[in-house]
Amino acid sequence: MRLAVLGGVLLTPDETIEDAGLLIEDGRFAFVGTRKELEASEDWEDELTLDERDVILPGLINTHTHGPMTLLRGIADDLPLMRWLEEEIWPREERLDAEKCRWGAALAAVEALRSGTTCLVDMYFYMGAVAEAYAEAGIRAVISHGMIDLGDEDKREEELRETRRIYRKCHGLEDLIEVSLGPHAPYTCSEELLREVRRLADEWGVRIQIHVAETRDEVRQVKKETGRRPVEYLDELGLLGDDVIAAHCVWLTDDEIDTLARRGVIVSHNPASNMKLASGVSPVPDLLERGATVTLGTDGCASNNNLDLLEEMKLAALLHKVDRGDPTATRAREILRMTTSRAEGVYSLEKIGRIEEGYAADLVILDGSSPRMNPCHSPTSNVVYSATGADVKHVLVGGEPVVRNGRVTTVDEEEVLEHARECAEQLAGD
Ligand SMILES: [Zn+2]
Known part of the structure; x- marks a missing residue:
């Protein structure tokens, strides 16, 4: 399965790439560059299209x-x-x-x-x-x-x-x-x-x-x-x-x-x-x-x-x-x-922490339409000094989408919260 991530500003984190193009294959990055370069050289079955102001970071x-x-x-x-x-x-x-x-x-x-x-x-x-x-x-x-x-x-x-x-x-x-x-x-x-x-x-x-x-x-x-x-x-x-x-x-x-x-x-x-x-x-x-x-x-x-x-x-x-x-x-x-x-x-089971070819496709996309992310004179500055976890839009681990539009897709969030509250009550009691 080949998944393309198209658009957004990419922080690799050493480099900043505008209008990014990423190709993910077998859970790892197979291509990292601009959307233009990606479209000229590769093909894929599935794609995730981002807004131009979204910011992509390594997980x-x-x-x-x-x-x-x-x-x-x-x-x-x-x-x-x-x-x-x-x-x-x-x-x-x-x-x-x-x-x-x-x-x-x-x-x-x-x-x-x-x-x-x-x-x-x-x-x-x-x-x-x-x-x-x-x-x-x-x-x-x-x-x-x-x-x-x-x-x-x-x-x-x-x-x-x-x-x-x-x-x-x-x-x-x-x-x-x-x-x-x-x-x-x-x-x-x-x-x-x-x-x-x-x-x-x-x-x-x-x-x-x-x-x-x-x-x-x-x-x-x-x-x-x-x-x-x-x-x-x-x-x-x-x-x-x-x-x-x-x-x-x-x-x-x-x-x-x-x-x-x-x-x-x-x-x-x-x-x-x-x-x-x-x-x-x-x-x-x-x-x-x-x-x-x-x-x-x-x-x-x-x-x-x-x-x-x-x-x-x-x-x-x-x-x-x-x-x-x-x-x-x-x-x-x-x-x-x-x-x-x-x-x-x-971590040693995979290479993680960077958006580079061969590394596990663990990435975070921050919502470029969040007030805290605007204006964007520097994406790095907005990430470190302005954003909070609430600005996270999508998350991929090993190329798998685990958060989509701010919600975890892998488990039932309500069920987790309910069980966790019950367990916490049992711990808190005398
Ligand atoms: Zn500790």
Whole structure:
């Protein structure tokens, strides 16, 4: 099946092409150029014609979230991190089961797709059910069972057993789901667990997702227990590499920034969560300057409270300007790359994050007739500083239309919302 996408302004994201012409074959881009060039050289069976002001982007990649936490959206705000976790979040998470995580993930998928996200990097529990919900919705995901052993050997074995089970059951599911390893953080995982994670990642050829240097307390705790700061400690264990997605990376020394850059670690910057929990400001301009791979994540809905990467892009751009007292500290094009091409390394089943021949046909079309998209002096500027997820018109994942005219086509949205509300009520009750 050959599908042509005709018209609109294309951001690849490195190049801008007006009156674009794209050809999609077997789920991948077979031609990228102008409509004129496409019409002169190719033919196709099906076509999607866009308005000339519509803006086409690569599918957005959310490099850190906890999908089922959509169920905890708005349950506890405006609290310090540890009180928030210990009194509000963890007691509710004890009541989770596979059914609740399935509907929480289904809600996350609907919300993510409708706001232009085509790939989620997700660490949580009951990931078998989460994977099924994502595959059904037609969204790509790099999932991991979040592992915490706190030095307990039995717990460690249990966590690794669950990770192996999820890997066997879900890796490659519907050609959308990639399984990775999810040690929660250097302060909740033992050295033995972290070493085993590295060994398994090498053996299976999969990614590692981990929270790193999110708060000052974490740095203090890791230093007390290991004599090293979080990034130094992880590097000494041999954990860091270009297959590691490190979420937050707020509290870093210059040496740690260099280490992250040298090892090719994929840093997931989560500005909304870091602001909401007052964790601090990640040194993103320095990370970029030293050549580190910086990407964007929303974190879970309990600390954001949505999964809208278009909103996250604006927050990322603004946060570092005010933090540095320098309006040039972050630039729109760079922010767009963080959410697309810079994040390509999180997924290995297909090439994603760019609109180029051979890459998976994951793309987002923003509605050029939206007031927020007009006038359009610069499509990149409108995307980063003006658009929100509500401006998303169509979304394709692997060439499949998963959002059409702002509605998810793969699942019944009303059914997902109803089940998710029921599950959320059960979690909220005393
Ligand atoms: Zn997180």
